[in-house]
Amino acid sequence: MILAGDEMATVKEPNPAFAESIIKAGGKTLNLCYQCGTCTASCPSGRQTAFRTRKLIRKAQLGLKEDILPSDDLWMCTTCYTCVERCPRQVDITDIIMILRNFAVKEGYMAETHKKTASSMMNTGHTIPLTNDYKEMRKRLGLSEQPPTVLGDPKALEDWKKIMQITGFDKLIGGK
Amino acid sequence: MTERYALFLGCIAPLRYPGIEKATREVFKALDVELVDLEGAGCCPAPGVIRSFDQTTWLALAARNLALAEKKGLDIITICNGCFGSLFDAAHLLHEDKQKVKEVNKILKEVGLEYVGDKIKVRHFADVLHKDIGIERIKSKVVNPLNFKAAVHYGCHFAKPSKIKQLDDPERPSILDELVEAVGPKSINYRDKMMCCGAGGGLRTRANEIAMKMTEEKLANVKKAGGQFIVDVCPFCHLQYDRTQKDVPGYNIPVIHLSQLYGLAFGLPRENMGFESHHVPVNL
Known part of the structure; x- marks a missing residue:
């Protein structure tokens, strides 16, 4: 039988340099994986989605950058660590996924909703805003209207933002 | 103190869920433990x-958050698995890799701070309750023992990754079940x-639609096992369970943070538990 189009098996060229960059960024255990699939079988997100942890780790070992970085699957992990607990080779799977996500963001692959969370964290010190309803509720509970965090402290907020100017987070997420 | x-x-x-903050402050006061505000801390x-x-x-x-606690010379107590996971992992990474401490301090210097390292610990409030305060001291404060079937939700970042957390068995833990049962409820077993x-x-x-499918799976398991309340130790899990029930029909399982459960059991004023911000009414 002749296969065509989507059915055709393709051979992908490994990219050892990309695989090496994952290891260098902290994924030292990447090559310990022998593809048993315990991770995929343990993944609660994999029950609901097409995300397959074993497959992602294989692609990472081969350095298949173009497959990994733009994919939605990369963002289906909830960082629950169940796979890490059960991995017979003690691969730091969750850490490797977070390294790959860092690479994806650097290449500009970032969901708009994630940009919003990141920008709120940068500009207010918190991932979510403090709205008037909750200010009122805090007062009713006898708490300070604003929590004693970065929120109500201009000097602390200035320091907070300065750190992200130094690390380049402001530019990374495309905010101000 | x-x-x-x-x-x-x-x-x-x-x-x-400011009720969680209020309940935490009140519960620890009742236990004669002083909680000091970490002014200027962020996410x-x-x-x-x-x-x-x-x-x-x-x-x-x-590291900035950790350095603020170092300045006070106090261990950090967290009321959220996410905060616990983040700060604990960061302290661990900095303990393992001194080069990273240098890099971090180069940044912190610009805001007048320094992270020394290994001076303070990052603790989860449930661990503090279990290990430092202890079940007996908790029991001695109970004036209003509660009687219901609780579905305890540990969440992910409380005991995992166990290699570094070393708090409890990551697959069959018991700390939270013991803490919940100490004030009356029966902690039930349920699938997953x-x-x-x-x-x-x-x-x-x-992708909230996918997150909600996972939540619904958990809710279905809790319901099937006869769980009357979900007890959590993480405001993010708390929010996920509480708000998902707005959009997914067929569930009416109240969600309470362990601090709120303790507040009720210790006989603290109910209005201080902040149940008004809960989507699913808490009738206790």
Whole structure:
């Protein structure tokens, strides 16, 4: 039988340099994986989605950058660590996924909703805003209207933002 | 006052479920433990989102929070699994890699801070209750023992990754069940008790319909096992369970943070538990 189009098996060229960059960024255990699939079988997100942890780790070992970085699957992990607990080779799977996500963001692959969370964290010190309803509720509970965090402290907020100017987070997420 | 801790608030407790913050403050006061505000602290920052975006930023901001506690000379107490995971992991990474401490301090110097390292510990409030305060002292404060079937939700970042957390068995833990049963309720077994609520890793923000499917799976298991309440130790799991029931029909399972459960059991004023911000009414 002749296969065509989507059915055709393709051979992908490994990219050892990309695989090496994952290891260098902290994924030292990447090559310990022998593809048993315990991770995929343990993944609660994999029950609901097409995300397959074993497959992602294989692609990472081969350095298949173009497959990994733009994919939605990369963002289906909830960082629950169940796979890490059960991995017979003690691969730091969750850490490797977070390294790959860092690479994806650097290449500009970032969901708009994630940009919003990141920008709120940068500009207010918190991932979510403090709205008037909750200010009122805090007062009713006898708490300070604003929590004693970065929120109500201009000097602390200035320091907070300065750190992200130094690390380049402001530019990374495309905010101000 | 014997013990003192620096209270790390995080984002969701103070800004969405302030009752959790209030209950925590009141419960620890009742236990003669002093919680000191960690003024100027920010987001932990969130392990699933911010750490996924840029580890350097994540580590620098976490180190800033840790450095603020170092200045006070107090261990951090967290009321959220996410904050606990983030700050604990950051302290661990900095303990293992001194080069990273140097890099982080180069940044912190610009804001007049320094992270020394290994001076203070990052603790989860449930661990403090279990290990430092102890079940007996907790029991001695109970004036209103509660009687219901509780579905305990551990969440992911309380005991995992166990290699570094070393708090409890990651697959069959018992700390929270013991803490819940200490004030009256029966902690039930239910299918996939240790499974994630679905919110973490940026999933709720990016693909909430998938996060909610995971939550619904958990809710169905709790319902089938006869759980009358979900008891959590993480405001993010708390929010996920509580708010998902707005959109997914067929469930009416109240969600309470362990601090709120203790507040009720200790006979603290009910209005201080802040149940008004809960979507599913808490009738206790």
